[in-house]
Amino acid sequence: MSAPQLRRRTVLSALSASVLAVGGLTVVGQLEASAAESSPVGFASLNGGTTGGSASTVVTVTSASALKSALSSSTSQTVRVSGLISISGMYNVASNKTVIGVGSGSGITGGGLNLSGVRNVIIRNMVFRNAGDDSINVQTNTTNVWIDHNDLANGYDGLIDIKRGSDFITVSWNKLHDHDKSMLLGHSDDNGSQDIGHLRVTYVHNWFNGTNQRHPRVRFGNPVHVLNNYYSNIGSYGVASTENAGVFVERNYFENVGSPTITQTGDSAAGNLKVLNNYRVNSGTEQVRNGASVAAIPYSYTPEANNTVKATVTAGAGTGKI
Template identity: 85%
Template sequence: MSALPKPTLGGTRRRTVIAALSATVLAVGAAQVIGPANAYAAESSPVGFASLNGGTTGGSTSTVVTVTSASALKTALSSSTSQTVKVSGLITISGMYSVASNKTVLGVGSSSGITGGGLNLSGVKNVIIRNLVFKNAADDSINVQSSTTNVWIDHNDLSNGYDGLIDIKRGSDYITVSWNHLHDHDKSMLLGHSDDNAAEDTGHLRVTYVHNWFDGTNQRHPRVRFANPVHVLNNYYSNVGSYGVASTENAGVYVERNYFENVANPTVTQTGDSDAGNIKVLNNYKVNSGTEQVRNGASVAAIPYSYTPEANTSVKATVTAGAGTGKI
């Protein structure tokens, strides 16, 4: 990846690098490099916007609770204790479970997670959600709202929810969405609540989307209102139905070095009833895909962190090898 932020947590960030394909890896500031020798790398702390504003560290690693039932999960997630909540097995829940501040929610193995419901982050701070399967949610799979800040959503497998897989709205900020595999779904990722929510959302909703795999999904990868800038970097879009990235309501989205394969509309500047937004594109790689849509005179704010992007041609190999569960 390119200019992704330098670590904000103490010490040099290390990665667990799993060799497989000969794919280009990415450099995060001076400390992190994903180079041609490895298929992918799993960060130990977030890159992009979640590394700013004091950083995102999640819950205490010395206070760990492992849950195997819906009741235990609900209690652990809502606890005021800073802790790591390990989810063991696929737990069936009903509705949305609230997640308190200072939590790391971590799946055990590659098939642990949540089915039937989702997680709600509302007005909280410093949450990490990693290595979880989310499927068959009756509403959203992950809902981030009400000025929630510093969230890292990483290496999850999300599919077949009723509404959004990862929705971020209502003034939330400083969030990174990385290495997730999204499939078998329509409306993937909303950023910005509604067209009449400018007062709450303008100046917020700063999100980095990096190394995600949108696999046969239909729309909202993401669908953005008001936010500026939003960074969409080094993602792989395969067989996407309606469109890839949508910018509306004067948002500013930087769509950089992604890999679009079989995507008729990689980017659009208007969708639904929303007014148009702004998109800046740079060096996206397209296979059997249409031309990106942009607006003349578009205004997209500068990305406020340093990063080194991965070459666009290697993104497919890197992301398909590294996205989803069981890779951290």
């Protein structure tokens, strides 16, 4: 199966109606911008693709108990989250699920979602607030995950952490703000035996607004594709490559970012990083290292021009845009 292209969508007016399939669920809504793919682009489109839960089995939840039950069910289904549901701890998500917020303000507060040893999960249009641990934790050889059009802020640890041999994942059109440690890829310097050859992730059209670090912070994964994201007012650094990872940072828009890319942080050994045509406004110099060791991107794509990324991402990232 050929991989679909990463592509820029035509910008629609705020009044333009759109009908699209979301993990098999048909959604009719108003698009404010160009930001809605009907299926994942990048790594989540490979390895058999990521389709999420069944369209014919749809459950709408409004309480913590109903949400927990629906997420952990072995049934392939679409779980519609209505309202901002308060939970405690991490709720496990089973394979073959689409989790989608209803409207622009639905999601969870106080806890997070845990994907461990599962396959084929889509998380879209969800608000995540005040998690006691991670907001979204992807771990233990989980594959084929699409995390798209969510609004994440003010958690305790990571907003979107991917680790322990997980693979074939796309993180797209999310808005991350008011937080320190945004996105970890690879949890530990001593986990190479499980992580090498995995942790292949596409980060595309995300908006990091006033966050501090880990956008992402990568160990071992190669290649990791960081494409057409908008970084605004970043505290510590943008993208970090460590532990011999291979990260390709391409046509992003950095604004008020002192260190757009770095090749070592903490106690980790250096990683490999190459850059191409990033757009920098009031931002520092990019660090690069051994770009020849960054593996080729294995899917076809057409990148957006770097100087238009800010407008596209700010119009389209976050909830209420699909």
